[in-house]
Amino acid sequence: MFEAAKVGRKVSKADFKARVPALRAELLEAQRQVAATGVPVVIIVSGVQAAGKGEVVDRLNHWLDPRWVQTTAFWDESDEDRDRPRYWRFWRSLPPRGEVGVLFGAWYQSPMDDHMAGDVSDSTLDAELSRIEDFERMLICDGALIVKFWFHMSERDQKRRFKALSREDRSRWTNLPTSSTFAAHYQRFERLAERVVRATDTGMAPWYLIEASNRRYRDLAVGETLLSTLRARLAQAGADEAVHAPGGPVLPNVAGARRTLLDDINMDQAMATDEYKRRLKALQAELNELAWTAYKAKRSTVLVFEGPDAGGKGGAIRRVTAAVDSRLYRTIQIAAPTDEERAHHYLWRFWRHLPRAGRMTVYDRSWYGRVLVERVEGFATPTQWSRSYFEINEFEEQLANAGVIVVKFWLNITKDEQLVRFKEREVTPHKQHKITAEDWRNREKWDEYNDAVNDMVSRTSTRHAPWVVIPANDKLFARVAVLEAVTEALRTALKDDVTS
């Protein structure tokens, strides 16, 4: 497929000079419109070595208004990156709405490096490419424009370029961390590149193959391509609901006939105070040890707490965190997003709080807001929230694959019990601030929330990130059940690290 990038396309100096001024003005104007429309633009710069990717990026920064461009190279992985799931660094580098992120290699680099180094099998690579496809689709559905450039040249041209670079000792080539592996394996790399480019050349995010042997042609081709993709994107609808978004899958709406986990719970379970105290103490002691074991084993933990208002999330969380050294955990309370968070995909704000290796993050409400409150209150469109199940499962699978221990709790209470608790809050002085008009409004939508919960549990309870549904009408029973599930999950995950 790369033959088309080896035909010797050239642009003369005169042609280049003639075309560039207008192109720059048009690019600036398109960029300005992008900023106004709020489209996040991701430009991926990839391709064979010595194709001049750095030069291209410098040129883009020169042509565009650099104030709204952020360039990220991934050669300087920090230990904060390494301590988290692999995509954390990509999420960090995603541009906010209206800005441009130029990414060197992006998520394509390490799968290709690993495969070239013989570290991963073909099937692992394929799985990775499928993940990339999902990731890009997710961003695009959220309004992003992804422009992927693949720079290519013939083996002869590449050899010539390498020679020139090694002569020019002032060039950046001597400064960048690199190796000559790829040059020696031109053929092998090209076969791999074809596989990668083909598998990820989706209609939503096509690859643009650019012949790189002539610098002027290369840069002009990049500029013109970028301009046309920006214009095409701007001609579409608003950023919030990209026309790329497929119609959301229609969920079977047979509420009466629907039975899920929630209906099978025995809501009458309770625990006496004596037993509660005894078991709480034992479980907290064990959890304290397990948290330190996880720290030493560099295994992170993510706990998610969801439940109706007055479901007892706060109390349950406190019984967990009371057992864990405060240096090891962080509680994230999810309320309305900040404006920086709103400028990104809705999962961005959860990625940013992922714990470093060996730590724990407790999410008090979570990404499931998308399919609960946002669904019921209409803050997200059906198209948006219905594709979230898939996005969430992907997200949690990435956590699990990175060794993160994920446990999700739904604290289930009955509608009657909620009423009792609301009334209690209204008459207890130090609890009055916990009950608002909004709580009462939400309560009116109990059935709709119940439908949403049913869907959520059935569609996102996965092997790697199961839902633990807790009958929480009795607070003592619920807290012990939560602690049991947390210790059980850590004990199982750390069984090889626990020393008796």
Place this chain on the structure above:
Amino acid sequence: MFEAAKVGRKVSKADFKARVPALRAELLEAQRQVAATGVPVVIIVSGVQAAGKGEVVDRLNHWLDPRWVQTTAFWDESDEDRDRPRYWRFWRSLPPRGEVGVLFGAWYQSPMDDHMAGDVSDSTLDAELSRIEDFERMLICDGALIVKFWFHMSERDQKRRFKALSREDRSRWTNLPTSSTFAAHYQRFERLAERVVRATDTGMAPWYLIEASNRRYRDLAVGETLLSTLRARLAQAGADEAVHAPGGPVLPNVAGARRTLLDDINMDQAMATDEYKRRLKALQAELNELAWTAYKAKRSTVLVFEGPDAGGKGGAIRRVTAAVDSRLYRTIQIAAPTDEERAHHYLWRFWRHLPRAGRMTVYDRSWYGRVLVERVEGFATPTQWSRSYFEINEFEEQLANAGVIVVKFWLNITKDEQLVRFKEREVTPHKQHKITAEDWRNREKWDEYNDAVNDMVSRTSTRHAPWVVIPANDKLFARVAVLEAVTEALRTALKDDVTS
């Protein structure tokens, strides 16, 4: 001074149990009011080893609502921390308004560690303590409450505690990175502690000495002290203008008699296109090399661009960044702060963008907005902006001390030249978006801005971070002058690293 913390204070189990429920309720209520008022609360936990600082912090997390508490221990310094000026990690860990940050050791830890290790002299320590005093005053003037706990116990009690800890092999003591240096040097450490505590026991941010040998007394004392400090702070005025704030220094207001650098500039300087092209090319080539040299030498660069509307900041910045590999720099465009930024001290948003070692951050407008637009437009009170000169000088000194190369540009144009440029923008199609009603409004305040600039340059042009005032009526001359100053600064700073 620590005798008072060795008198054997105790609280019985019964007393503890009797007092705690009310204390917790009162703490929660005070915390809720803190959240409503928007006071950021910094709790510093420090003291002799084995005093149970971890236990105290766990207790605080248990008593307070942990959703609004962030605990930071500084034992896990990441390379992203190490790659930046030392206070970067403290700025990262400061709580936003309305929340509580619990900091282990905070900014006191490493100066004490270094002094105990014999790495720093007494005078270096004193200088550091003076910096701490300034830093804390700055936060307090911004509305923060800083509660500093020093935990102490007698040598005998500490020895006993160490023995017990080493027996208890399940304790966190075996897990935390530590050393027994301090225990062996009880006397020496106590003398150092006295020096540190005395020097930083300011009226604004007093130390609370807590005897730590009895756990119940220790924790109850912490709880009661915290409660009373929270209440005292809440009884004060709003968060924005703490009553602690001293009256701002009155600047001599004799505008007619005032002559500064700005008045001495020859505004007629200009450059012919031929010379411009020649020198631009040479300077950009040199800057490209220097940026790579700085990268290899791990020296960061911070460039600040200020100037009136249409002063040519953007054009000058582009001539600088065009010379630097796009992987090495980032341009930060300062517009209205995001809500996360507004929830912190005004310098927080600039700290967060500081470059990693070897990189460059170009600030297009900067922290000087405080003493320019915020002063002239009244967004900051005179008290606020007039203390900023000191805060800014401190900030830049910290950068310089960390080896960051700091260059600040004021691009000076005359009022007539601005008018010419405004009119040109209005008639040039692709420049029309650059001219707004606000620009014309700002122009009406030309003289007030001029006063502010005069003050700014004279009060913040320091040896370590000088202002370079550029006569910018001629764009070509200005751009070359900027590049000359940048290359000159890098060349001087890197003279030992440049290989010919």
